[in-house]
Amino acid sequence: MKKRAGALCGIAALAAAAIVTPAADAAPAPATPHITWKKCGTPDQPTLQCGSLKVPLDHANAYGQWISIALSRIPHTAKTSQGPLLVNPGGPGGSGLSLAGFVATSLPKKVAAQYDVIGFDPRGVGKSEPALDCEPGHFDPVRPSSVPTTRAIERTNTKRAAAFAQACESKYHDVLPYIDTVSTAKDMDLIRAALGARKINYFGYSYGTYLGAVYAKHFPERVRRLVLDSIVDPDGAWYRDNLDQDLAFNTRHQAFMAWVAKYDATYRLGKDPAKVEAKWYAMRDAVTKKPAGGTVGAGELEDTFLPGAYYNGYWPHLAEAFSAYVTKKDADALVGAYENFGAVDAAGDNGYSVYTAVQCRDAAWPRDWRRWHRDNAAMSTKAPFSTWNNAWYNAPCASWPVPPLERADVGNDALPPVLLFQATDDAATPYEGGVRVHQLLRGSSLVVEQGGGNHGITLSGSTCLDGYLSAYLATGKVPRGHGIADAVCRKLPDPKPLATRETAPRGATSGAALHRLLGFRTR
DSSP: OOEEEOOGGGHHHHHHHHSSGGGGGOOOOOOSSSOOOOOOOSSSSSTTTEEEEEEEESSOOSSSSEEEEEEEEEEEOOOOOOEEEEEEOOOOOOOOOHHHHHHHHHSSHHHHHTEEEEEOOOTTTTTBBBBSSSSTTTTOSSSOOOSOOOOHHHHHHHHHHOOOOOOOHHHHHTTTGGHHHHHHHHHHHHHHHHHTOSSSSEEEHHHHHHHHHHHHHHOOGEEEEEEEESOOOGGTHHHHHHHHHHHHHHHHHHHHHHHHHHHHHHOOOOOOOHHHHHHHHHOOOOOOOOBBBBTTTTTHHHHHTTTHHGGGGGGGHHHHHHHHHHHHOOOHHHHHHHHIIIIOHHHHHHHHHHHHHHHHHOOOOOHHOOOOOHHHHHHHHHOOTTTTHHHHHHHGGGGGOOOEEEEOOOOOOOOOOOOEEEEEEESSSHHHHHHHHHBBTOOEEEEEEEEESSOOTSSSSSSHHHHHHHHHHHOOOOOOOSSOOOOEEEOOOOOOTTOOSSSSOOHHHHHHHHHHHSSSSSO
């Protein structure tokens, strides 16, 4: 949440630029922004179109370097259009190109038909150019143990994090100062201009909620409708937010352990959740000493099970691998789960590079490792599941080569009604963040999923939540209540073991599709 001081007076002129010359031959931006759309349909999305837009690397310098933002579009089909609906899956570092098609096909047809649904890869991501990849293979197994039981392990991990930061500096020295949330928000306004729209509609998940709030802060008069699902606490960006996550992830992991215990007849790991949890930590100790299949050590194990804290639809698959390893010494099952849920491919390397670039630049982080050690050691006594794993994931920010920007203030009383969605037991973006943004965005409406623990809750199978979303996009109307929440929806049922369910529970198909697009480690 860094709020960078940019020359806003230049935005009107910068709002152009579909075609520019390289920085060495810098020329004024074209007077009219333009996107050339091409057909790129698939069997599932036959009307999908693709394009790109040139934007300034530095929005305060239209005569400097320009970069390319990749775009996707599902055009409206209704006679009357409500304009563009920009969508973002979070991250930072998540690709939004495929989300456009998902949103367009998941909304009721009459609602989707009224919008041009626009996906985009934010600067540095995916098909946008340049796409960052600071250190390919950074997460290749087996990594050093995440839990620093010795000073040597901690030194190894701190050096590894610093080396990643240095690799980013070496490869992207000229780019890193401009990979941040405010710059991306300004890119969004150039997209708006290129689409010929006076205002935009926006729908963001996770970190995309923060991006949407930052856009609204800079361009309140250009916001028509704003939907934020699973909401980042802007006051904690980003160091405190990650510590808050640790507690929430630990609680969510314990919910998974309780679910496994409930189905002891299937998994044979015991009926006592505390004893099941003890077996999970014993498994982590075992793979720390001897990685499963030579591939899954402690860090890889945590990466494998962390997605279960984002989406309970993964619980049956993770429980099977857990059970197979503990009861049968089946290392292959654990390796298979890691390959499905924890392994990082080239797209993941890119996403992590952008994640660190944005979060480290957005706001100040402690530079003294003693502060990190003290805070995470204390937190790990309360939340041992992922505290140190999360610390190392963010540790490059302790030595990031680009100075931080000022954290953004997203408070806003100049917007039309904004619709917020938040689950009470969300771990990635805890409930308190949704309440805080509800306070900061005057006139907003908060819809709560009571007891829900998934991250990303609309278009995931809840007719109650989706009803509020559809009504808002169709008419602009939001629910109004008298308490903290303006409306409350019951959570969807937890899944059942794979071996016992004849049909997938309501919402399983759409939920799985959404969470494949949101990915993990999203904020």
